[in-house]
Amino acid sequence: MKKTCFAVIFLLYCFASTAQHYDWYLNGQIIKGFILKHNEYVSHLANSHPSGIELSLQQKLNGKREWESLYNKPLVSYGLSYYNLQNPKLGHLVVGSAAIDLPLKRTENTALYFRIGTGLVFSTNPYDRETNNQNNMVTSTITYLLQTRLTYEIKLNEKISLTPNLNITHSSNGAQRAPNRGVNIVTANMGMSYKIQSQENQDIQDVIALDKTPYQVYLLLSGGRNTRTLQVREPLPFFNLLVYGQKYVNPKSDWGVGLEYFHSYSLKEQIRTSWFRINGVEEIQDFKRMGLLIGHELKFGKLGFITQLGLYIYDPSKLNMPVYQRYGLRYQFHENIMAQVALKTHAATAEQAEIGIGWRF
Structure with missing residues (x-):
């Protein structure tokens, strides 16, 4: 369930606006690239050149909401793609995604877009302790997706555009199971868009304003479940409690600081199975942790993309790096109620995928 939450909140948010009139496009991509060697433990797998195809529906937002005009009327994409990883140990990937393409620059016949995307990934040949134990990149049949893309659109006529792009695709199970190295694919794609529907000519009135508290x-x-070592393979529960203060900076950004408490039974079990002796007495260290963090929220109306950087101020076990990061999505369902899904990492190593609910005072 936790592995689907990144995609679910984003998909619900995107589809909430489909009752309006938009320009709709059908986009196809031919995919070719390489697997990134992001650490030494995946060097035996990062030697192939994946290929694939992608098909997506795209809608151009029309400025009805204030943030749409603020971001120069971006594109929202719903895609399905296929990757042949060209390695029998890795198999094939089928990716369902939702993304927003933010225009960085537009002219009459060209545009440059930056994409933020998420979704779900199905793997045909994940890690198996008996039959496929060398695949330490893709551990679960279903994993989640993080994707960025830089697209240069070249308009050929009123209907057809070329869309070459550079793309980074990350698939991981968020430490649901070990090993958890994840797969990072860098590709150069060639694509084409065809306009399948044009919006009706209409003036946009009664623009929905942003919250500027x-x-x-x-x-x-x-909370959620995770596992930290191959010795303790069964995912165990964890929960976090965060008090977070946030300041409005501008319609696109908020900055904040917070104090966070971590309670992880997986870390407790890792400490228990690696206990040590002091003066001949077996002693188990405290598994509880606390951290101070700073954070940024990139806002798209009620939806926000969050990035946070934290420092442990209480961590007796010392089994982690002193610094951690968090990336995720936050949605304000109500004036006071919000939901969040996020990934907490130590550098390039994911520790836990989280789903949370919060109250705004």
């Missing part, structure tokens, strides 16, 4: 305080409770 100068200061906000959140109390967020999140």
Whole structure:
């Protein structure tokens, strides 16, 4: 369930606007690239050149909501893609995605877009302890997706555009099971878009305004299950409690600071199975942790893309790096109620995929 939440919130948000009139496009991509060697433990797999195809529906937002005009009327994409990883140990990937393409620059016949995307990934040949134990990249049949893309659109006529792009696709199970190295695919794609529907000519009135509250305080409770070592393979529960203060900067950005408590039974089990002796007495260290963090929220109306950087101020076990990061999506369902899905990492190593609910004071 936790592995689907990144995609679910984003998909619900995107489809909430489909009642309006938009320009709709059908986009196809031919995919070719390589697997990134992001650490030494995947060097035996990062030696192939994946290929694939992608088909997506795209809608151009029309400025009805204030943030749409603020971002120069971006594209929202719903895609399905196939990757042949050209390695029998890795198999094939089928990816369902939702993404927003933000225009960085537009002219009459060209445009440059930056994509933020997420979704779900189905793997045909994940890790298996008995039959496929060398695949330490893709551990679960269903994993989640993070994707960025830089697209240069060249308009050929009113209907057809070329869309070459550079793309980075990351698939991981968020430490649901070990090993959890993840797969990172860098590709150069060649694509083409065809306009299948044009919006009706109409003036946009009664623009929906953004929330510009100068200061906000959140109390967020999140949790899930994860595993940290091959010795403790069964996922165990964890929960976090965050008190977070946020300041409005501009219609696109908020900055904040927070204090966070971590309670992980997987870390507790890791400490228990690696206990040590002091003066001949077996002693188990405290598994609880606390951290201070700073964060940024990139806002798209009620939806926000969050990035946070934290420092442990209490971590007796010392089994982690002192610094951690978090990337995720936050949606404000109500004036006071919000939901969040996120990935907490130590550098390039994911620790846990989180789902949470919070209250805004």
